[in-house]
Amino acid sequence: MDESVITEKELPHRDSVAVLFDHLPLEGATVLDVGCGNGWVARALSASTERMIGLDPSLAQIGLATNADPAANELYLCASGEALPFDDGGFDIVLLFNSFHHISISHEQRALVECARVMKQGDLLYIQEPVASGPAYDLCRPLDDEAELYARAFYAILSVTARGDFVQVLEDWFTIDYRYDDCDALSEELICVNPDRRRRLDELKASLESDFVRLGRKESDGWYFAQVQRVNLLKKP
Numbered sequence: 001m002d003e004s005v006i007t008e009k010e011l012p013h014r015d016s017v018a019v020l021f022d023h024l025p026l027e028g029a030t031v032l033d034v035g036c037g038n039g040w041v042a043r044a045l046s047a048s049t050e051r052m053i054g055l056d057p058s059l060a061q062i063g064l065a066t067n068a069d070p071a072a073n074e075l076y077l078c079a080s081g082e083a084l085p086f087d088d089g090g091f092d093i094v095l096l097f098n099s100f101h102h103i104s105i106s107h108e109q110r111a112l113v114e115c116a117r118v119m120k121q122g123d124l125l126y127i128q129e130p131v132a133s134g135p136a137y138d139l140c141r142p143l144d145d146e147a148e149l150y151a152r153a154f155y156a157i158l159s160v161t162a163r164g165d166f167v168q169v170l171e172d173w174f175t176i177d178y179r180y181d182d183c184d185a186l187s188e189e190l191i192c193v194n195p196d197r198r199r200r201l202d203e204l205k206a207s208l209e210s211d212f213v214r215l216g217r218k219e220s221d222g223w224y225f226a227q228v229q230r231v232n233l234l235k236k237p
Contacts, residue, residue, distance in 0.1 A: 017045070020045065025124075028049070029050060029092040030091045032094045042071075047072040091118050092119075101129060102193075105152050108156040109156055124233060125236070126231065132150055139225055142204055164237065170231075171230065175229065183208060
């Protein structure tokens with residue numbers, strides 16, 4: 001699919017967790033969530049897994065994940081995706097859920113090699129990444145236009161499949177909604193992911209608040225912003 005012309009109106013709206021359950025054999029699996037953030041995906045999946053580990057390089061994010069009420073058996077560690085602190089072949093499924101483009105370009109290939117190392121033959125790597133399309137992208141673009149990061153991350157995925165490190169099982173496109181109570185909640189989340197954004201957010205406060213109302217969909221429980229997503233499900237040959 002050509003992401004340069006796709007829009008959120010042309011794609012089905014899905015729930016990310018439902019898509020994960022549709023595509024992955026989670027029951028009894030050992031799962032690693034690389035770039036787990038505050039752990040919400042790990043908590044959503046952990047009851048179906050034998051073992052769920054969330055990993056993130058941000059101490060702040062790991063703190064949020066650890067302090068949240070556990071759903072089942074999840075464990076959180078602070079470490080980087082390009083140096084996974086695990087033995088070879090220890091996981092059935094590895095997730096890069098909206099996190100791969102946050103890995104520096106110089107380390108993306110190494111991170112994928114590390115994912116392969118901790119997987120066994122036939123195991124699955126699930127990569128969900130945002131695409132530069134939709135109100136959520138348009139809202140944050142003045143602050144931090146990540147279109148090039150998305151494109152480079154996708155190129156890295158294509159490179160490892162072309163090289164034979166992984167075989168692609170499927171590619172899936174859909175839209176999801178990001179929900180925020182208000183514009184301040186959006187700003188807090190953006191700063192939590194990257195504290196360096198604080199000064200720029202202060203500079204853009206007026207325009208961000210205006211765009212928030214212009215681009216958002218107001219519902220009874222908050223504001224919603226659609227975002228195009230792409231899933232690449234890869235298998236270790």
